[in-house]
Amino acid sequence: MSPKIEDGRVVGAQTVARAFAVLRLFRDQGGDLGVGAVAKELGLNLSTTHRIVRALVAEGFLAQNEDNERYYLGTGALLLGQAAHSNFGLDVVYPALQALAASTGESVNLGVLAGEIAVVVERIESVQPLRFTQPPGTRVPLHASSMGKVLLAFNADVERRTLKGVNRLDRITPKTHATAASLRADLAMTRARGWSTDDEESSLGVRCVAAPICDSAGVARAAIAVQAPAVRMPDARFDELGPQVATAAKEISTLLPPGHSF
Known part of the structure; x- marks a missing residue:
């Protein structure tokens, strides 16, 4: 199925770009972060940030620390990195x-x-x-x-x-x-x-x-x-x-x- 395009732009491209920005932030910070900190660093509103973070958690690229409710890179990110390392x-x-x-x-x-x-x-x-x-x-x-x-x-x-x-x-x-x-x-x-x-x-x-x-x-x-x-x-x-x-x-x-x- 071809991606849906409106006004010359792929629908959802902005969301994908923001998800990658979230992952890059976690990569560069090297530790766990709360949703508020992620939103502040990337200039996003809280609701948008929360949706992106939860989606990344669902796919295994982020995981949540139950003790402090902060997030960190998950096993999906680890496996992706290992594959890239090998490739x-x-x-x-x-x-x-x-x-x-x-x-x-x-x-x-x-x-x-x-x-x-x-x-x-x-x-x-x-x-x-x-x-x-x-x-x-x-x-x-x-x-x-x-x-x-x-x-x-x-x-x-x-x-x-x-x-x-x-x-x-x-x-x-x-x-x-x-x-x-x-x-x-x-x-x-x-x-x-x-x-x-x-x-x-x-x-x-x-x-x-x-x-x-x-x-x-x-x-x-x-x-x-x-x-x-x-x-x-x-x-x-x-x-x-x-x-x-x-x-x-x-x-x-x-x-x-x-x-x-x-």
């Missing part, structure tokens, strides 16, 4: 991420392209007491991160779409590239050596090295990055870590089944 090939690549974290002593991220940003989908935390936290689900700017820049450098379509007609770039820190020309020079260097750097461009005090995970055509669909506090990553360590990260990224690309796309 992304994360079970296969996780050992390689662990090995890179162990050999470098630093945190390791796996990120994938999601439109005009990159999203962290897996992370291995450093055992060091001083570290930067960037949990799965974190949205990463393409122009101001090692992961984002390596995705731009090895995906011509994304680079063209991101920088077309752009002269000035949003500066997140004083070290972020301010112009498209400056960023393009960085991307050319990244392509030449096979890995990128982030010299406190997205967060002051944090430096990173990343390499692309490419498909059979050599196009980057994902990337891995090693993060460390700037005090543990002087310039010389960029040259040490770059080849290590690039080797790990190539290993991961060989582990994925033919035709796999993040």
Whole structure:
């Protein structure tokens, strides 16, 4: 049966969008929430919020804590996440991420392209007491991160779409590239050596090295990055870590089944 359409819009699309917004809120908050808090965060009225929450409970994507009447992500969300984890090939690549974290002593991220940003989908935390936290689900700017820049450098379509007609770039820190020309020079260097750097461009005090995970055509669909506090990553360590990260990224690309796309 085809969806009902009125005035060019799919009937019920707004409700679906709101349900996804509720699920994203629970994902990002990482704890239980009451209906009032959900309504306030999303700018919805209480009755609408309650209907959406109850529908998600009925489908198993939310569950209710009977002690405080708050809600939390249910088994439906867990099973969906596990299926996505497997479909992304994360079970296969996780050992390689662990090995890179162990050999470098630093945190390791796996990120994938999601439109005009990159999203962290897996992370291995450093055992060091001083570290930067960037949990799965974190949205990463393409122009101001090692992961984002390596995705731009090895995906011509994304680079063209991101920088077309752009002269000035949003500066997140004083070290972020301010112009498209400056960023393009960085991307050319990244392509030449096979890995990128982030010299406190997205967060002051944090430096990173990343390499692309490419498909059979050599196009980057994902990337891995090693993060460390700037005090543990002087310039010389960029040259040490770059080849290590690039080797790990190539290993991961060989582990994925033919035709796999993040």
